[in-house]
Amino acid sequence: MYAIVEIAGLQYKVEKDQQIYVNRLQGSEGDKLSFDRVMLTDDNGNVTVGAPVIEGVAVNATILKHLKGDKVLVFKKKRRKGYQKLNGHRQSLTQISIDGFGKPSAQPKKEVKKAEAPKAEVKAEAPKADGVEYDNMTVAELREIAKEREITGYSSMKKAELIEALSK
Secondary structure (H helix, E strand, O other), X not given: OEEEEEEOOEEEEEEOOOEEEXXXXXXXXXXXXXXOOEEEEEEOOEEEEXXXXXXXXXXXXXXXXXXXXXXXXXXXXXXOOOEEEEEEEEEEEXXXXXXXXXXXXXXXXXXXXXXXXOOOOOOOOOOOEOOEOOOOOOHHHHHHHHHHOOOOOHHHOOHHHHHHHHOO
């Protein structure tokens, strides 16, 4: 039996008693984890596909250790400019062992409350003079109307200033 599960934002194909390296997870060595975002399971040819996840199925795992991956060298160079830069990076990883498949553990999930976005203030619509909506017009059209009404300085005005001057 195997399953495809999402762990730390990446999808992995896992089997029972398998050890895998994933991006750093919170928790200490020996902690038990349960991943409930199971996308697919295969039990000897009996395939179940989630939409997007399978409800009531989880992958249980144990943290074995935290470690760093191999160093990856990043070398940048610009020809004939005398510029070269060498950087190194080691990814933080967690080694986990898959204990099996089953129901999600009864551990209480930490609910993350999303900060409420401030409600956008409703913009006051531009006043309608003579029953004309100036908001839907282009700047060129507004300048033509300002020219006809003999408004001075219309050529350097922005759209909001033109609408204000025309609605007076």
